Amino acid sequence: MNTIGCNEFLNQLGDWMENNRSADARAHVIRCGDCRSLVADLTAIQESAPSLALDDPEPSPRVWLAVRAQLEQEGLIHDGRRAPAPASTGWFDAIFAMIPRPALAAAYLAALIAVGAALVAPGSGYFQRTSSGSARWLSRTENATGPLSAQLNSAEQDTFSSFKTADPTVAASLQKNLAIVDNYIALCEKSVREDPQDEDARDYLYDAYQQKADLLAQMSDRGDIGQ
Amino acid sequence: MRSLATQPGPLQHWKKASVLVPSLLIFGVASASAGDRITQHFRVDPHPVVAIHNPGGTVTVRAWTKSEVMVIAQRATTEVAFDATQTGNRVDILTHALSDNAAPGELRTDLEISVPQDTELQIHDDAGGVNVSNVLGDMNVETITAGVDLEDAAGYLAVKTVDGSFQCVRCTGRIEVSSISGNFRFIDIHSPYVRAQTSTGNILFNGEFLPNATYRLKNYSGVIEVRFSPGDSFALDAHSLKGQVHNEARLDPPSHHHFLPRLGNALFGSMNAGRASVELSSFDGTINILKRD
Numbered sequence: 001m002n003t004i005g006c007n008e009f010l011n012q013l014g015d016w017m018e019n020n021r022s023a024d025a026r027a028h029v030i031r032c033g034d035c036r037s038l039v040a041d042l043t044a045i046q047e048s049a050p051s052l053a054l055d056d057p058e059p060s061p062r063v064w065l066a067v068r069a070q071l072e073q074e075g076l077i078h079d080g081r082r083a084p085a086p087a088s089t090g091w092f093d094a095i096f097a098m099i100p101r102p103a104l105a106a107a108y109l110a111a112l113i114a115v116g117a118a119l120v121a122p123g124s125g126y127f128q129r130t131s132s133g134s135a136r137w138l139s140r141t142e143n144a145t146g147p148l149s150a151q152l153n154s155a156e157q158d159t160f161s162s163f164k165t166a167d168p169t170v171a172a173s174l175q176k177n178l179a180i181v182d183n184y185i186a187l188c189e190k191s192v193r194e195d196p197q198d199e200d201a202r203d204y205l206y207d208a209y210q211q212k213a214d215l216l217a218q219m220s221d222r223g224d225i226g227q
Numbered sequence: 228m229r230s231l232a233t234q235p236g237p238l239q240h241w242k243k244a245s246v247l248v249p250s251l252l253i254f255g256v257a258s259a260s261a262g263d264r265i266t267q268h269f270r271v272d273p274h275p276v277v278a279i280h281n282p283g284g285t286v287t288v289r290a291w292t293k294s295e296v297m298v299i300a301q302r303a304t305t306e307v308a309f310d311a312t313q314t315g316n317r318v319d320i321l322t323h324a325l326s327d328n329a330a331p332g333e334l335r336t337d338l339e340i341s342v343p344q345d346t347e348l349q350i351h352d353d354a355g356g357v358n359v360s361n362v363l364g365d366m367n368v369e370t371i372t373a374g375v376d377l378e379d380a381a382g383y384l385a386v387k388t389v390d391g392s393f394q395c396v397r398c399t400g401r402i403e404v405s406s407i408s409g410n411f412r413f414i415d416i417h418s419p420y421v422r423a424q425t426s427t428g429n430i431l432f433n434g435e436f437l438p439n440a441t442y443r444l445k446n447y448s449g450v451i452e453v454r455f456s457p458g459d460s461f462a463l464d465a466h467s468l469k470g471q472v473h474n475e476a477r478l479d480p481p482s483h484h485h486f487l488p489r490l491g492n493a494l495f496g497s498m499n500a501g502r503a504s505v506e507l508s509s510f511d512g513t514i515n516i517l518k519r520d
Contacts, residue, residue: 167283167331170353173372177389177407180426184447188510191468200468204447204510211407211426215389218371 004028009035017042149185152212159216174219181215184208262302269296269313274364276317277342278349284322284336286352286373290344290361303335347382365400374409392428410449425449433519436461436503447510454519455498462501466493469511475518 003024009016009032012025016039029036156178188205195201277296279286284303296318300309306329311320322336335355342348347364350357353371365382368375374392377384382400386393390408399417406425413421416434419441423430426447433454436442442461444451448470455461455476462481465472471492478496494516507514 167354170371173390180407184426
């Protein structure tokens with residue numbers, strides 16, 4: 001018998017990933033395919049992270065603060081501590097501490113996007129247990145995508161502050177294409193608002209978020225090179 | 228409708244460039260400090276890795292029969308540093324600016340590289356162009372504005388551009404390519420797996436549909452054009468969320484349908500035995516499935 005639900009399990013996800021697993025959480029994972037799948041995905045990321053390791057593992061403190069705040073806000077981790085992010089050694093930090101800096105922004109944004117997509121996907125048990133119609137669906141989608149969008153905008157500001165390239169045509173191209181992606185994000189968000197149950201529109205929206213994260217990572221990479 | 232097959236590809240642009248660039252060089256040579264030409268050779272074992280990082284300029288890689296890598300670097304000026312080093316069976320080729328104040332044209336380096344056929348290539352070239360021919364090893368190419376033109380490649384090809392175009396002619400390996408506004412052209416390819424995604428770019432696929440192969444072409448806007456012959460065998464799933472799907476193929480309905488499903492701007496069905504899987508999707512672009520000329 002399932003003793004806890006998905007929400008409670010998600011609150012314990014941080015502990016789970018650090019191998020502090022309660023009997024209730026174990027029972028839930030055995031029973032719940034969605035949470036089992038989420039755990040499997042996060043474990044795969046955790047296990048593959050070391051292979052990405054290079055010799056520049058130190059991310060910006062702002063990144064960790066943003067990741068932690070984001071995950072807490074979405075209920076994916078439950079931790080009363082507001083520890084200084086760079087010193088933190090939680091499971092999520094541990095994963096991303098091993099990823100090289102240029103790949104970091106894209107990697108962690110991609111993880112956020114994947115988790116967000118999993119939470120609002122129509123087949124998601126989380127969704128099915130917490131909403132019953134389009135309005136709720138739209139609400140859930142907006143709750144998941146709103147912070148992602150804000151996170152990307154914040155990353156964009158950071159990226160522009162450090163972005164440096166000697167070639168103005170390259171800089172112009174990156175900015176032009178960022179505008180293209182932003183435009184598609186706006187179009188996709190509009191489509192999702194108009195038809196919240198349209199899986200294709202939501203897929204395109206998450207693709208567009210992913211593209212923006214990739215593009216910002218490329219720009220960030222060039223910023224690092226320029227410094 | 229205008230066929231993508233008639234639009235100029237990277238090759239045509241290069242032909243134009245070959246006329247324009249010499250002219251520009253004639254005018255530019257008076258103001259820039261003298262560049263130079265550097266040639267280096269590296270003996271390598273089978274399956275070498277060649278990594279190239281050249282922010283500005285063309286990168287031309289050709290396969291040859293020698294067990295060596297030869298690099299010819301043509302620097303526009305001495306404001307750009309060129310460095311080629313060998314570590315084991317890996318050769319790293321790097322150019323970078325020596326001055327923050329140099330104009331982009333002064334930082335240009337054109338690289339001509341000859342490699343064994345089985346070489347694995349890793350290429351970063353922001354602006355300029357990448358041309359690779361007859362290299363059979365795996366390839367990872369990343370550019371910003373530079374177009375990527377591959378011919379007779381056979382390895383696993385991973386290509387990423389921002390707005391550089393991509394063309395693959397007679398490629399036979401697994402291909403994954405993504406861009407934001409670059410156009411893609413797949414010509415005479417014999418690949419078991421193609422995954423291509425661009426936002427505003429057009430995609431032209433004019434190749435063979437191999438049995439059990441998968442071809443996934445996706446964009447947000449622009450045109451996706453697939454050419455087929457009457458004997459081709461593929462199962463088609465084509466849908467454009469806000470755009471149009473035009474089809475000239477005689478498709479049979481899927482096995483669980485008695486009619487050809489056409490739901491809004493979506494089309495599903497099989498041609499002949501439906502051996503290859505063809506998935507075409509667009510947000511608001513146009514999808515054309517047209518007979519091969």
